[in-house]
Amino acid sequence: MKSSIKHLSAAMLGAVLATAGATATAQDWQPDRPINIIVPWSAGGSTDQVTRVVAPLLEEALGTPIVVVNQPGASGSIGTAAALDAPRDGYTWTANAIANNATYSVTGLIENTSIEDYHIYLHVANVPVVSVNADAPYADFPALLDAMKAERVTVGTAGVNSSGGMALAAIKEASGGDLAAEMVAYDGGNPAVIAAASGEVMATTQLAVEQTEMIKAGRLRALAVLSDTPLMVEGIDPVPPITDFMPDFPVAADYFGVFIPVGAPQEVYDTVDKIWADVIMTAPELQAYATERGAVFAPSYGEDALAAAMPVVIAEACARVTRGEAVVDPSEIGITCAAE
Secondary structure, three states: EOOOHHOOHHHHHHHHHHHHHHHOOOOOOOOOEEEEEEEEOOOOOOOHHHHHHHHHHHHHHHHHOOOEEEEEOOOOOHHHHHHHOOOOOOOOOEEEEEHHHOOOOOOOOOOOOOHHHHHEEEEEEEOOOEEEEOOOOOOOOHHHHHHHHHEEEEEEOOOOOOOHHHHHHHHHHHOOOOOOEEEEEEOOHHHHHHHHHHHOOOEEEEEEEEEEHHHHOOOOEEEEEEEEEEEEEOOOOOOEEEEHHOOOOOOOEEEEEEEEEEEOOOOHHHHHHHHHHHHHOOOOHHHHHHHHOOOEEEEEEEEHHHHHHHHHHHHHHHHHHOOOOOOHHHHHHOOOEEEO
16 A cells, blocks of 8 residues: 555645744744643653753753653553643643654544644654564574564564554564564553563564663664664664565654644744754754664754655555554545555
8 A cells, every 4th residue: 555645635734834934933932831741652762762852952942941741651642632632822742753643543542633733843763673682592684574474472562553563563564464473562662672671572673762772782682674774873783774674665764753732822833943943953962862872863843844754644544554453544634545
């Protein structure tokens, strides 16, 4: 199944891009109380890590405390729903992989939501890595894949809607769907990675940023990165791309960011647009995090952010249909999936 960005509705584009270009005429918003950023995953995972790098930069620029609140559960949908249910006054934001926020309604985890419910601020793109416990008998990715075809292999992820869960599903689909890999879900990427490092599960498909420390410590062995280029991180041997083993494996950059629900005063979005352009787009702290952890430094907002993110949003929404996981047709949120 393939899909196309051209099928996005004009209404969706209009809603999401309403503030594009507003930076030049932005009026400064001066918040008078702390801002909460709800991270709908446990502490230490990919979303939590990068949000805690970005939050101090926003805090300094806005002149008000930024409180990162971890509210995990149900593949990130509980915390995300809490942000959507909060007053639309600009004081409650959320953070996540954008494909999650855009597709929760497709899987039925949050009703009547789509990417048009947010103003989008992206910072990094992440890549999943297939790793195994250091004592596992799988020397490379083909060996693990052969084992998955012949025996039960437990794989720790942060849940079906997480980057790790979607990565495992994509691997199953690319291999013909006959793998005996069994997903074991945790409340976030960090506990899933710890489970693999401790031997509680045999493998993990979570993001590189969540695994690098365990790989450097020799507790995980990285076998493949879900990319078409090797993963290069200081202190780790280059991780081969999955396309070395599955040449037709679909690759779409997995963008992460901060999202402010629509409905707040316009000055909120105008001010954050300006801060994103002036501070986040060139932040050395964020660049260092990406380099050290194996992420891609790729900040954007407004129209540019939507254009960058839609390939992974569409890919994940339509993959849900292919895998029989969709309870809502993506067309209902402006995405049309075309059969090959």
